[in-house]
Amino acid sequence: MNAMMRAAVYHALDDIRLEDRPVPVIGPGEVLLKTLACGLCGGETMAWYKKAQPKVLGHEPVGEVVKVGEGVTDYKPGDRLFVNHHVGRVNSHWSLRGHFTRDPFYSSMKLDPGGVCEYYRVTAQHLAMDAHKLPDSISNEAATTIEPWSCVLSGLKVCNIQPGDTVAVVGAGFMGQGFVHMAPLFGAGKVVSLDFSEWRLEKARFFGATHTINPKTADAVAEMRALNNGRLADTVIVIAPFPSAWDQAMALVEPGGCLHLGAPLPPGTDWVQDGHKAYFDQITVTSRYSSDHRDTYSYIRLLEAGRIRADDAISHRFGIEDSAEAFRMLVEAEKSLKIVVYPHGIPGKEAA
Numbered sequence: 001m002n003a004m005m006r007a008a009v010y011h012a013l014d015d016i017r018l019e020d021r022p023v024p025v026i027g028p029g030e031v032l033l034k035t036l037a038c039g040l041c042g043g044e045t046m047a048w049y050k051k052a053q054p055k056v057l058g059h060e061p062v063g064e065v066v067k068v069g070e071g072v073t074d075y076k077p078g079d080r081l082f083v084n085h086h087v088g089r090v091n092s093h094w095s096l097r098g099h100f101t102r103d104p105f106y107s108s109m110k111l112d113p114g115g116v117c118e119y120y121r122v123t124a125q126h127l128a129m130d131a132h133k134l135p136d137s138i139s140n141e142a143a144t145t146i147e148p149w150s151c152v153l154s155g156l157k158v159c160n161i162q163p164g165d166t167v168a169v170v171g172a173g174f175m176g177q178g179f180v181h182m183a184p185l186f187g188a189g190k191v192v193s194l195d196f197s198e199w200r201l202e203k204a205r206f207f208g209a210t211h212t213i214n215p216k217t218a219d220a221v222a223e224m225r226a227l228n229n230g231r232l233a234d235t236v237i238v239i240a241p242f243p244s245a246w247d248q249a250m251a252l253v254e255p256g257g258c259l260h261l262g263a264p265l266p267p268g269t270d271w272v273q274d275g276h277k278a279y280f281d282q283i284t285v286t287s288r289y290s291s292d293h294r295d296t297y298s299y300i301r302l303l304e305a306g307r308i309r310a311d312d313a314i315s316h317r318f319g320i321e322d323s324a325e326a327f328r329m330l331v332e333a334e335k336s337l338k339i340v341v342y343p344h345g346i347p348g349k350e351a352a
Helices: 104-108 124-129 146-156 174-186 198-206 220-227 243-251 275-280 293-304 320-332
Strands: 004-012 015-022 031-039 060-068 080-083 119-122 131-133 167-170 191-194 211-213 233-238 253-261 284-287 314-319 338-342
Touching: 004 320, 015 320, 031 080, 060 119, 060 146, 124 131, 131 293, 146 174, 146 293, 167 174, 167 243, 174 191, 174 198, 174 233, 191 198, 191 220, 198 211, 211 220, 220 243, 233 243, 243 253, 314 320, 320 338
Parallel strands: 167 191, 167 233, 191 211, 233 253, 253 284, 314 338
Antiparallel strands: 004 015, 031 060, 031 119, 031 338, 060 080, 080 131
8 A cells, every 4th residue: 555645635615636645544443444435515515614624525435444453353454334424422411412413522523534535544433433334235336325314314303204294305406305215214295395406306206206396486385285285394304505495494384393404504694583473383493413323323224225225316426536526516516416436446447
């Protein structure tokens, strides 16, 4: 193994560079993984979310163990692993109350140096909390959906869906498709996808939407009542990170229902509601930041059982040398879902 490796490094939204970085050195209890594939996340396009630059892109990798540190006995070279980029701890105020991802420790734990690079290091805490050997039935591409769609599963757990409920999802990008696809696993009856893009709405029908609405060409509230026996949706999930989308989502919730905030607004953004309606409509508002080890475990079991069509969510594949183009496509967010980067070359093609 060389001492240096290639990495795709974020300097700005329009400045992604392929750089040489040292291969991480592992210590006792740690492992070094060869990156087999890594997905790109829409959250990486939110400039306000980037707390430090430059930064190696990617936090959705699947890897193969190439080296183990002293004391590691559960994993060996050749094992294929998914390891969550953030991991919690068991004994803290937040964790003991079930909020692993809100413990400040959680976001401080990261893969070293990231996912879109040839090799990455995982710590002993990562291995103890959220590392999984993957069965052959889960492809490398499907494995790149484990981190993001585990976040979807985490959100669905707090959506208060009852059997037969009508669920609406505002926003039909990759994460919105995940909510559409998995809502029936939580009991949803009708699943309604809303988006301005007819291409994305067609994909939503593929992933299980029973109805679609384009708010650009139709009155979303009227359409919802027309397809739902005069009622609004029991649960509305909003993925689009815009106040106007949140307003649209709130307008679609039936009294007594649930509004789930599936993506954040930028810091300092006001979202104002009518306090009179807020009291009388009895709408529960929920949110869920990221996913914890319990969500990862559940999602992998669903993948293994064949309940989730993860491979079908992969829309584009790039070699690491084309990371800038991959990121440009991610920012444009047009006709793409999950974009996967292969640091050692796209399977079936010659490595660069």
